[in-house]
Amino acid sequence: TQLLEQSPQFLSIQEGENLTVYCNSSSVFSSLQWYRQEPGEGPVLLVTVVTGGEVKKLKRLTFQFGDARKDSSLHITAAQPGDTGLYLCAGANTGNQFYFGTGTSLTVIP
């Protein structure tokens, strides 16, 4: 089993603050995805990173893939209440397999 550990598990911040979520593994992945899930809904894909060291930006969200392709981070600038949700990372390798992280539950307080 290729386990991905996310930290922190829970995060509650005020609107306007910055935050970083981490996704770490001892395994190498060919790509890594980040998802956001709202209560009672399925996870929605935010981004895929493929190359070691790659940085992708999606408005106020910045995603980075580690040089060794074992870890990733998600940084949110000036968080808004609409950012509230469960953030999941998932590593992919050959064979149609996805290995999901333990999740980070984010609450942004207005």
Next chain:
Amino acid sequence: ETGVTQTPRHLVMGMTNKKSLKCEQHLGHNAMYWYKQSAKKPLELMFVYNFKEQTENNSVPSRFSPECPNSSHLFLHLHTLQPEDSALYLCASSFEGDEAFFGPGTRLTVL
């Protein structure tokens, strides 16, 4: 709208009932998945199908029976479930394992 639909969205069943969950993807993907999401637990992979062939059964109890008649449709047949099987059941699809696209899930409650 992710291109993956699931029905029903909510299901309440007794332990002696038989019911089925349905998933359909309109993305032309070749792989389909069933995941179980329980409170305070990571997503648990249950089954993987690639071009209608089951390629992964993650030690799932036999009271869960998957069916994949074609690359666009996936079913999960349920019978004699236990209360601890109550969870959000998520279907997903992918093209060659690139990215997973999820449906909205079925919230299952077993009484």
